[in-house]
Amino acid sequence: SQTIHQWPATLVQPVGSPLSLECTVEGTSNPNLYWYRQAAGRGLQLLFYSVGIGQISSEVPQNLSASRPQDRQFILSSKKLLLSDSGFYLCACGTIHHGTEAFFGQGTRLTVV
């Protein structure tokens, strides 16, 4: 089964600083990859998804961007963090076939101060 690695586990960054969160996947090839955010007191919101290398779709307008430089690598970035970017970021994967199970990483807790 798939294993998803996310790092770092926690991050405290000042407002205006850049951000780079990385996610790598093992145990599958050509997965769909997703970035979700879970804000305090709110449900999980899909931010980006990717169906292949270099293919990124954004779900909501925001201060963040995503990139997929390799088949099993997904990166979430920002040039200048805002306070509102604080939250719990989760990377997930599924295969190209929509009926399969989704797997999640352990998440990164980002606090912007």
Added chain:
Amino acid sequence: KQEVTQIPAALSVPEGENLVLNCSFTDSAIYNLQWFRQDPGKGLTSLLLIQSSQREQTSGRLNASLDKSSGRSTLYIAASQPGDSATYLCAVCSGNTGKLIFGQGTTLQVKP
């Protein structure tokens, strides 16, 4: 637009009780529905996946049912234990890219 609702938002039960968590969704055109468990500060652990053509799935003390036509799913936990304490999330997949729409979750506390 697909919306997912989970009831109740929180639940506290004594150890040993059987319990039911509810999930409803507005658009019955789904590919599958998945139940997850989330411990505080942790990622999501997949519990059960029900395909749109299935009625239920079982894993150990967990049983999930799906009634697609009425837009409902239930997660049944038998003989609850303190280790079952966590937030349970329901998510539906209704697009061909595998995107999941989540409910707000039910936070369960099982008291010894």
